[in-house]
Amino acid sequence: MSRWTISGLEADLDRFHLGPLDFDLSPGRALAVLGASGAGKTTLLRTLAGFLRPSAGEIRCDGVDVSDWPPEARRLGYVPQGLGLFPHRTVAGNVRYPIELRTRDDPTPRVTELLERFRLAPLARRYPARLSGGELQRVALARALAADPELIVWDEPWQALDVLARYELGLVLHDLREIEQIPIIVVTHDPALAFSIADSFLVLRAGQVREQGDASVLLHAPSDPFVARFVGFENVYEREVLARGAPGSLRAWLLGHAGPEGVAVATPTLRPGAFALPVWEGQVRSARPGPDGVSVEVVADALLVSLRLPPPVTSPLPVLGARIPFAIDPATVRPLGAPSPPGAAR
Amino acid sequence: MSGGAAAPPARPGPRRPLRTGPIWLALQLVLAGSLILLFLIPIVTLFTYAPLSGLLAAADNAAVRATIWLTLFASGITVLAAVLFGVPLGYLLARRRFKGRAVVESFVALPVVVPHLLVGLGLFLALVIPGSPLYRLTQALGLPVYDTIWGVVLVMVFVSAPYTVLASELSFQAVDERVIEAARSLGAGGATAFLTVTFPLALRGIVAGLLLSWARAVSEIGGLLILAYAVYPGGPYNGPVTSTVSVYIYNLFQIGDLADAASVSSLFLLIAFVLFLAVRLGERTGWVPWRRGELAP
Numbered sequence: 130m131s132r133w134t135i136s137g138l139e140a141d142l143d144r145f146h147l148g149p150l151d152f153d154l155s156p157g158r159a160l161a162v163l164g165a166s167g168a169g170k171t172t173l174l175r176t177l178a179g180f181l182r183p184s185a186g187e188i189r190c191d192g193v194d195v196s197d198w199p200p201e202a203r204r205l206g207y208v209p210q211g212l213g214l215f216p217h218r219t220v221a222g223n224v225r226y227p228i229e230l231r232t233r234d235d236p237t238p239r240v241t242e243l244l245e246r247f248r249l250a251p252l253a254r255r256y257p258a259r260l261s262g263g264e265l266q267r268v269a270l271a272r273a274l275a276a277d278p279e280l281i282v283w284d285e286p287w288q289a290l291d292v293l294a295r296y297e298l299g300l301v302l303h304d305l306r307e308i309e310q311i312p313i314i315v316v317t318h319d320p321a322l323a324f325s326i327a328d329s330f331l332v333l334r335a336g337q338v339r340e341q342g343d344a345s346v347l348l349h350a351p352s353d354p355f356v357a358r359f360v361g362f363e364n365v366y367e368r369e370v371l372a373r374g375a376p377g378s379l380r381a382w383l384l385g386h387a388g389p390e391g392v393a394v395a396t397p398t399l400r401p402g403a404f405a406l407p408v409w410e411g412q413v414r415s416a417r418p419g420p421d422g423v424s425v426e427v428v429a430d431a432l433l434v435s436l437r438l439p440p441p442v443t444s445p446l447p448v449l450g451a452r453i454p455f456a457i458d459p460a461t462v463r464p465l466g467a468p469s470p471p472g473a474a475r
Numbered sequence: 476m477s478g479g480a481a482a483p484p485a486r487p488g489p490r491r492p493l494r495t496g497p498i499w500l501a502l503q504l505v506l507a508g509s510l511i512l513l514f515l516i517p518i519v520t521l522f523t524y525a526p527l528s529g530l531l532a533a534a535d536n537a538a539v540r541a542t543i544w545l546t547l548f549a550s551g552i553t554v555l556a557a558v559l560f561g562v563p564l565g566y567l568l569a570r571r572r573f574k575g576r577a578v579v580e581s582f583v584a585l586p587v588v589v590p591h592l593l594v595g596l597g598l599f600l601a602l603v604i605p606g607s608p609l610y611r612l613t614q615a616l617g618l619p620v621y622d623t624i625w626g627v628v629l630v631m632v633f634v635s636a637p638y639t640v641l642a643s644e645l646s647f648q649a650v651d652e653r654v655i656e657a658a659r660s661l662g663a664g665g666a667t668a669f670l671t672v673t674f675p676l677a678l679r680g681i682v683a684g685l686l687l688s689w690a691r692a693v694s695e696i697g698g699l700l701i702l703a704y705a706v707y708p709g710g711p712y713n714g715p716v717t718s719t720v721s722v723y724i725y726n727l728f729q730i731g732d733l734a735d736a737a738s739v740s741s742l743f744l745l746i747a748f749v750l751f752l753a754v755r756l757g758e759r760t761g762w763v764p765w766r767r768g769e770l771a772p
Contacts, residue, residue, distance in 0.1 A: 178660050200659040213657030217675050226671070227661040276661045 130156035130310045131279040137186035140176040147172045147336040149186060152329070154280070159306050159313040161327035165355045168333040170316040171210065174282050177314070178207040190279060206273030206281040206311075212265055214257040220244070220268050221253040227276035243271040247301075263294030270301060281305065281313045299325050320359050332356050353465055357393035362463070363435040364394040370432075379409045379430035382457075388464030395461035396424075396437045406456040411436075413453060416446045427453065521741050529738035530745075539739055541714045542723040543746070545706055549624055549719065550692040552711075553631040557639040557688045560632075562681060565643025583640050586633050591697030594633055599701050602629075624712040626703035627719060631692035638691055642684020646677035679758075686754065693747065696721040 132155050139148035147169040154160055162170045175181045177188060179200035188196045195203055215223050224243050228236035244250045247267040257265060273281060281302075290298065299322050305311045306326070317323050323330070330347055332340035332355075339352040344360075351357035357365045366383060368391045374380020383392050411427025411434055418424075423438040425447050436455050438447075447453055525533075533539045568580060586594065601609045603621045613619055620626035650673050658668040696719075705718050717723065720743050727736035 175656075178656070180656055180659070199664070200656070201662045201664050203660070205660055207657065207660035209653035209656055211651065211653055213651070213653040215654060215658070215672060215676075226658070226663075230662040230667065272657075272661065 130312065131191045132156065133280055133312060134189040134192075135177075135186070136189070138173075138176065138183055138188065139185040140172060140181050141184045142172055142181060145169065145172065145336060147176065147333075150331070150338060152331060152341065154312040154314065156310040156312055157306055158329065159302070159315065159327045160329050160331060161323040162314060162316045162331045162333065163318075163323065163356065163359055164333035164339075167335075169336040170333055171284055172336070173333070174207070174209075174284050174314065174316060177280075177282055178205050179203050204276065204279040206276060206278030206283075208269050208273055208281070208283045210284045212269040214265060214268055214272070216257050219254050219256055220249055220260070223257070223268055224249075224271045224275050227272065231276070239275065243275055247271045261294075262290050263297065266290065266294065266298050267301075270298075274305075278311065281311055283313065283315045285316055285318070295319070295322060302326050318359075320361060323359075349463070350467060351393055351463055351465055353390045354393070357463065357465055362393035363396050365391065365465075366393075366432065367391040374430060379432060379434075382407060382409075383432075383462075386459065386462045386464060388467035390466030393463045393465055394434075394457055395463075396435050397455055397457045397461065398422075398437050398439055406458065408454045408456050409434075410452050410454050413447045413449055413451050415449070418442045418446065423447070425453070427455070429455075518744065521737050521744065525734065525737035525741045529734060530741055533735070533738040533742045538715070538717065539723075539742070541717040542720050542739075543743060544714060545624070545627070545712060545717050546693055546720040546743075547746075548712065549627040549631060550689055552624075552628050553635055553692045554685055554689050556628070556632045557636045557685060558681075561636045561639035561684075561688070562643045565640045565645075565681075565684075566647050568640070568644045569647035583637050586637050591630075591634055591695065592701065595630060595698035595701030598626075598629060598633070598698065603702070618710070620702060622703050622705050622707050623709050624703075624706055625710055627699060627706060630698035630702050631695055634695050634698060635688040635691040638687040639681070639684040642687065643677065643681050646680025646684075647673065649680065650676045682754070686751065690747070693719075693743075694721060695719070696725060700725075 132153065134153040136151050137148070138150045139146070141147070150173065152160065162173060164170050172181065176183055179195075179198060179202075183196050186196070187194050190203075200207070215226065218226065221240055221244060225236050225240050228239055241250070244253055247270060249264070249267055249271060252260065252264060252268075257268065260268065283302075302313060302315075303326060306313055313326070315323070315326060324344055329343055330341070331338065332347070332352060334353065334355070340346060340350075340356060347356055347360045351360060351362065354365045354367055366380075366387075368384070368387050368389065371380045371384040371387055371392065374384060383394070386392050409429050411429035414426045414428055414433070416423055416425045420440070421437070422440045423442055423446060425436045425438060427434050427436060434455070564583070568576065568583070598620070601607060602613055604610060613625075618625050620629055654676070655668055655673055658672045659665070663671060699719055699722055703718075704722060705716055706712065707716050708714060718726070720739065724736050724739055724743075727733075727739065
């Protein structure tokens with residue numbers, strides 16, 4: 130499998146400017162591209178796939194500059210948003226398509242093999258309109274592999290899938306990466322799956338790189354509220370919201386810990402009696418028991434705060450409307466938009 | 476004092492719903508049905524006016540067969556021309572961004588909105604008056620248009636091709652760009668992606684446009700009254716002197732032969748109906764390729 134090196138890549142689409150971006154992807158590695166809508170994720174993928182000409186920089190595959198190669202020459206398994214399946218071809222016809230284009234040999238054995246591998250054999254003669262979300266994703270993947278890609282580029286692979294189908298797809302992508310050593314680039318909004326597949330992350334905002342590196346970088350120094358929420362912080366407050374707090378209030382205290390973009394707080398755990406810290410009081414809005422304790426949402430200083438009561442879950446649960454005290458350990462607070470800690474992996 | 480709090484205002488309980496369903500349905504049926512009725516009046520009248528024997532006699536009449544053959548032949552060439560020139564124009568309008576696109580689109584719609592006598596007059600002045608450069612061109616090419624099949628085809632293409640262009644444009648626009656990009660990425664060059672993905676996906680809409688074009692072509696009369704009232708043998712047409720069905724029926728009406736006019740009309744209606752029905756049935760059974768993918772496995 131090939132090694133991909135992207136250096137100084139820039140692209141322009143109407144008034145949107147992407148880049149410069151630098152990253153490389155070795156065989157068997159997976160990169161997740163994150164970012165809010167309009168951050169430039171799809172623009173990046175379309176540039177890699179050859180549908181947008183870079184305005185600067187290079188895309189190299191095993192050292193060869195492919196930046197101005199047409200899409201059909203790049204050997205990418207590009208799966209666009211919505212999967213891009215051919216509605217007028219059956220499942221088998223979809224998988225057969227790239228093989229027919231490349232070889233005059235009988236494509237049937239390879240098609241059969243891929244259909245078996247992705248458990249699509251019973252659906253071979255169906256048209257995409259008659260398939261479920263999970264089945265469609267498997268067809269897209271089988272078709273992408275039929276082209277013997279050097280890189281899989283997948284835009285939002287987990288859109289509209291049920292839990293089981295997402296899990297299955299995660300396993301398949303994992304296999305492709307681990308066993309077949311195919312490098313993968315995915316765009317996703319789903320943190321759980323991004324973390325389960327990708328070993329590096331690229332966070333985009335307005336076409337610029339906000340953060341780049343492995344998961345620890347994202348967790349230690351989230352660059353903005355989007356990244357903080359993405360990596361799992363439940364309490365994320367933007368700076369201007371906190372700036373309206375009175376002296377001595379919860380908002381003012383959080384503002385004291387905030388970075389230029391705001392602050393993220395890991396879910397504070399309620400530990401009655403252990404309050405050496407400033408104690409705040411919140412009014413219970415909801416209490417939801419689960420395997421890792423009781424998730425409690427309170428309103429304090431007109432901010433919504435998510436708290437957790439550690440297990441075991443004991444009754445009675447906090448009563449809606451009751452006022453309960455809580456404290457926030459400063460060690461769980463992350464300033465947003467602060468410079469990355471030294472030594473963080475790129 | 477008991478409690479002292481004022482009683483809360485009485486809330487209205489559930490209300491018996493007004494049963495508007497049947498009235499609503501009846502309204503829809505009456506409104507939609509009226510239009511269907513209007514469509515049916517002339518057709519049913521024509522068939523009742525022309526007895527079956529009249530229909531068979533018309534079918535057996537060499538003059539009637541000639542006019543029907545000429546109309547089908549000329550409209551067939553028209554449809555081919557619409558495919559050859561109209562589909563590429565539709566594709567261009569759907570997929571390319573260029574300056575003056577709105578102007579081109581307006582020109583495409585023009586033949587639909589101008590009175591067709593005007594079209595005939597314009598073509599007559601341009602192509603039939605000796606001395607005009609286009610007249611000399613048609614003579615040099617051996618394609619005279621006045622009272623020839625080429626004149627018929629020219630008028631038919633002019634008035635009917637816009638339907639193919641507009642339908643193609645909409646159909647090409649409706650093809651998801653991402654599906655085409657997937658094909659490109661899987662190894663298809665631009666032309667291959669067009670032939671294997673874009674065109675098959677747009678085909679159904681294009682065919683619908685072609686059917687409209689054909690229907691518009693065979694029903695044309697205004698332009699033909701000026702440019703090709705009669706059609707003399709020449710070019711690909713080597714039958715007797717005749718005219719298109721619409722002009723033929725108009726002539727019968729003009730001389731007061733209502734029975735024959737109705738018979739020829741009914742015969743032609745029947746032919747057109749069978750053609751449309753064949754296409755629709757073909758679609759439903761999956762025999763024609765452009766609807767595959769929407770059918771049950």
